[in-house]
Amino acid sequence: MEFPTxxxxxxxxxxxxxxxTIKGQTDGITMFTRPRFTKVPRSFTLSWSxxxxxxxxRLRHFYYNEVKGNALAFSWTYPDxxxxxxxxxxxxxxxxxxxEFELSDYDCYTGSIKVTEV
Known part of the structure; x- marks a missing residue:
């Protein structure tokens, strides 16, 4: 599935x-760390004024009907x-x-959504 145009x-x-990272400390005050995961999922907040x-x-239909809110993964292309x-x-x-969007003027919406890598 593709993010709508x-x-x-x-x-x-x-x-x-x-x-x-998972962090810990020994009795000798030595700090130890290790990665929690093998992949770090980045998140992006997309906003429209x-x-x-x-x-x-189109965006609301995609969110509500196609990917069922936060349930299904899809492809999104980072802006050029x-x-x-x-x-x-x-x-x-x-x-x-x-x-979360609001009708901010007679003909447009303002809001943002967050997408996170799978």
Whole structure:
């Protein structure tokens, strides 16, 4: 499944890489660490300040009817930004968190969604 073709998200595009280390301390105050997982799932928060109603309807339909909220994974392409190592890369993600938008003007919505790598 592919993320719907809608208006590009507004900036800033937030990327979160969680700290996934397990940390401990010995009696001698020596700190030890190790990775918790073999893969660190990055998250991206996509925001729109003026998403047209037609694009909002496509996004809401995709979220609610196609991927069933946060249940199913889909492909999302990182925006094409020159010099960025993720530019144009297709990532397998799923929605993470609530779908929260508001009708901010007569003809557009404002809101954001979070997607996390699978």
């Amino acid at each position: 809608i208006k590009r998200p507004s900036f800033p595009l937030k990327e979160t890489i969680p700290d996934h 003026r998403l047209p109603i037609a694009d909002y309807e 930004i020159p010099g960025n190592s993720l530019s144009g890369k297709k990532l397998t993600v799923r929605f993470d968190g609530d779908f």
